Amino acid sequence: MADDNSVYRDLFFEESDDNLQTLNDNILELEQEPDNIDLINSIFRVAHTLKGMSATMGYDVMTKLTHKMEDMLDLFKTGKLKVNSDHISLVFKCLDKLQELVDDLRDDKELSEDQITDLWNELDRVESSAEQGEAGGEPKPAEEKHDDGALTTKFEHFDDADIDVVGEARVEGMNAYTIAIRLDKETLLKGPRVFLINEHLEKDGEIIRTEPSADLLEDGDFDTDYRMIYITKDSLDEVKQNIESNTEIDSYLVEEFKAPEEDKEEAPKEETKEAPKQAEPKKEAKPAAKKPAKAPAHKVKNQAIRVDLNRLDRFLNLVSELVVYRNQLEDATNRESIGEINDSLEQVSRLTSELQDLVLKIRMQPVSVVFSRFPRMIRDLANQLHKEMHLEIIGEETELDKTVVSELSEPMIHLLRNSADHGIEDPETRKKLGKPEEGTITLSAYQEGNKVLITLSDDGKGLNPEIIKASAERKGIDTTGLTDREIQMLVFHPGFSTAKKITSISGRGVGLDAVQSKITELGGSIDVESKVDVGTTTVITLPLTLSIIQALMVKIGNESFAVPLDVVERVVMIHEKDIMKTSNREVCKFQEGLIPIIRTDELLQMPPSDSDKKYAIIVKSGKQYFGILVDQMIGQQEIVIKKIDPMLQKIKKYQGATILGNGSIALILDVNAVCNGR
Known part of the structure; x- marks a missing residue:
């Protein structure tokens, strides 16, 4: 791993985690809104950012998989591939694999293309069938393309995501160009030739789009012309010198990038003619003070920053010492009755209280940091268990101390899996009971005084005291004199399980006792209310802060x-x-x-x-x-x-x-x- 990249590793990991979570959320939403083109464009932008970051860091395996996933998303956009549950599951496989690759990199493991071979082949099969019309409609007759006439930088297809990337690059002082290249007709190995040309360019910048696609160019499956959008710090003349350093190029064009909206704003111009390799390409007049059509707007908005937790802990320790000194001053005042200290003591008390409130707020994180991963998990569990269920989340903006939030994930996963596996019935059973075939799991959080209450409820079969009692007695747990409610609470007893069959979801006799131990360790409590065939509600009470x-x-x-x-x-x-x-x-x-x-x-x-x-x-x-x-x-x-x-x-x-x-x-x-x- 290059030393130059080590400075950016932590930032890469943080940004990658955020981008992957955003993609998970958006793909889940796309499954419900398959025709939402704005959502697909948004997904493209995030995937493109992830690919660009991977390429910049030199993580080729991750870059390759992200690019392949982008190809599949492009098929969604063009309508060649239907957005259905199977195809969405395949995209989720990609996201899971990408997260695995990020985690491996975080642990300083070397990535291998073997890690993505099976998934790559699966993507390739789906994309090939879609291109042939098997997944998206009737097969299209093969068209023979011949690049004749003037060389042009005009793209047949354009993507809003590219415009946004260009806008962001320009804000950071980069230049964006549209490049068209025509290879010599006698070129035998077009794929390798394009690879060399592009490799030269990418030493000084980034190619964010090509037409035809990168796969077609790599295979040499085109006539002689191809186009690209290129971002670099180099000037137009330097880009031309770079291109001219290659051989087997018949002609080329380099122009400042213009979005389609910008072209429409200007008066029609005579089309630029192809330029011989040695000739100067025609230059476009550079607008004096014109901004890209879709450059990111500078809006006043709430901003979030990442803070090193060690620094926060140090800040908190300083505040803690201040509180100690304040207590010492109060003690001195009570013992000596020195009235002169009172005014200063009031100021110290005020300042320490304000500092204390400030540092606690800095440490606060919304529970959405944990909750955001659960809709995807419930979706996968529904498919795995052959059940119909959905997750409703309420109050995800509720804040808790970062320490509590970071420890909350594991117990919540146990409880959610338990609701999905043991709580929600299969559709046929629910229908017989007069319930909707789709089960509902509701996760809510709200603040009550200096505590936060997290409630997880489902409309499933509930906890049957008779079944729990029988299971407890088989395990030697004394149930004499216990009420139904006390018997239901036995599910938190170590080693207790009512599952008749051990599955990968639950039923190994561990889980709920670990949940109770973790919640108690966090200074909280857990309570359960359940009615047979109505559902179960678990209430977790947690302190706002542990400091x-x-x-x-x-x-x-x-x-x-x-x-x-x-x-x-x-x-x-x-x-x-x-x-x-x-x-x-x-x-x-x-x-x-x-x-x-x-x-x-x-x-x-x-x-x-x-x-x-x-x-x-x-x-x-x-x-x-x-x-x-x-x-x-x-x-x-x-x-x-x-x-x-x-x-x-x-x-x-x-x-x-x-x-x-x-x-x-x-x-x-x-x-x-x-x-x-x-």
């Missing part, structure tokens, strides 16, 4: 701890006489019922307090309330979450640590783990 949170500071014994405020329902004072014992645990009264009591000093193996008075922090874990006992209340405080040592992480009672105003360290309790006794 700075509001916490309730408490003391257990002589040690300070933090409890995330978003899980706290209320705090009540409690005495030992208020605590009752059942057969297997301690409980206390709350809201006309009894809730379990968690003695944190025993759980954390700390010396018990002598005081009869304690505080019960009422929290909700899943659908159950718990009372977490602490000895003292310090108060509410904004804290910075710091990672803890891997050894402490294994205890699974803490989700991190924070630095207090006096410089001491307090551990942050993992409420879900504490309540479940893990």
Whole structure:
């Protein structure tokens, strides 16, 4: 890999990922709107950009496959190839292969043409049959072409995508030319001759279109004339010198590129005559201040930038330190009562709050970053499972911390696959149940306070408690006394699976327990509601950010701890006489019922307090309330979450640590783990 390209590798990977995702989205839309010519043009532009970037980086295998895919898209455009499910699937195969090639390049693997041979041959078969009329209509009689008369730079077919590429190139200070070349009639090896001519030109620029197509030129399947659009930094004279350095050229023309719209604007001119190789080609008058007809317009719009995450993390650490110093100032004020500090403290508080809000917003990403890949996945699953289903997405603009978004993909894929495989019934079954034959999976996201709720629902067969109970008992899971809802939640039990047949989609007894573990790791919770033959709804609750949170500071014994405020329902004072014992645990009264009591000093193996008075922090874990006992209340405080040592992480009672105003360290309790006794 060339060192010159190493500087641009990261940019290439980012842009390629974006372009491939855009192509996936647009091809999916094209399947629903096969006659949308604007959409096809848009797809062309993105594919052309991807091909150009690959060629610039010297990734020939990727360039070759993208070019072949473009040929197929061109058949869609001309109507020779019908936009149907099979042909769309073939384009998706190309996109998957291109993503595989990008990933290989990212891992510094060498690409081989063997990687694309099978797909290339499949594309070639479809394109050949289309050209012969087998896929798009009646076969057209072969026409013998003879290039007689004046050499011309006029194209028989033109593409808006080329005009856009030229416009963008001109904005970047490049020149665009239309070149026509006539080979000597005695030229025996036309294909290799064209290859050499084009190779010379591409050392100093890029050929973005040829007529006839590149494949025909390569095979020598043309008479003597061919045309191209050429982008370069070279002047017109330098381009001519480049062409003249070749042999077996009868004549040529080089003109400044003009879009068809520009030609129409000007008065008709006498057609340029063919120029002998040594003669000067006729020059067009250069417009003084004329812009290309379709150069990109400079509009005021929202702009997005990519930011190195390491820099963001550094920025966040600085803000975190500021918050720590602010807490120290507040502590000093409380201890010394120095009134002069107050004004400065107010300013520090204001600035740190603004900085904190700013950096958290910078870290925010819309969930569409993850959601955008799912429509394609559901489409492929529908074909694979021989079912009819579609995915509706709501609220994809909802934002979450980048860390949460990046970790969200895997659990969401598990849940979606589960809905497609286990939830949505086959069309015949749905028809018998009086449902539409096409199933609906709905994925929605919305913000509620300082949390984001992600809801995944389907109108499938639901979770049948009887089937789940039978499966659980076969696996030795005790279901005594469990409600239907509690039995349904057993699908998140490690190793649980109701699938009678293991498939590539689901049914290996793993997946949903991993989903729950990942969501819990992100500080969130997961809940399921399901009705037999009606459907299933899974609700995932996630924190907006994992970095700075509001916490309730408490003391257990002589040690300070933090409890995330978003899980706290209320705090009540409690005495030992208020605590009752059942057969297997301690409980206390709350809201006309009894809730379990968690003695944190025993759980954390700390010396018990002598005081009869304690505080019960009422929290909700899943659908159950718990009372977490602490000895003292310090108060509410904004804290910075710091990672803890891997050894402490294994205890699974803490989700991190924070630095207090006096410089001491307090551990942050993992409420879900504490309540479940893990």
